[in-house]
Amino acid sequence: MNNTNQWGPDRCNPAIIAEQTKALRAIGDAILESIAAAGSLGAPSGVLYSALMAHGCRLSQYQSIMAGLERAGLVSQSAHCYTLTGAGRKAIGAA
Numbered sequence: 001m002n003n004t005n006q007w008g009p010d011r012c013n014p015a016i017i018a019e020q021t022k023a024l025r026a027i028g029d030a031i032l033e034s035i036a037a038a039g040s041l042g043a044p045s046g047v048l049y050s051a052l053m054a055h056g057c058r059l060s061q062y063q064s065i066m067a068g069l070e071r072a073g074l075v076s077q078s079a080h081c082y083t084l085t086g087a088g089r090k091a092i093g094a095a
Helices: 014-038 045-053 059-071 086-091
Strands: 075-078 081-084
Touching: 014 045, 014 059, 014 075, 014 081, 014 086, 045 059, 045 081, 059 075, 081 086
Parallel strands: none
Antiparallel strands: 075 081
16 A cells, blocks of 8 residues: 555654745745745736746645735735845845
């Protein structure tokens, strides 16, 4: 029996969870750096999504990631553009 499906015992394996956390943090950092590079007008949401979609990200995943960054106080959204908050700039060392 293969125990690597999403409901099997490996789903709770601490090593797998650590790798998933590391990958998600890298994605978040890349998004924050992209938003910072866009400057004071912010990064258009559609452009950010397109960049992630090219790497296999689904819309629901993108929305979840961006909502998490907003809830964490790292980004804010206005008129379909994301900008970094002070905490977001600090998180990537751009404060």
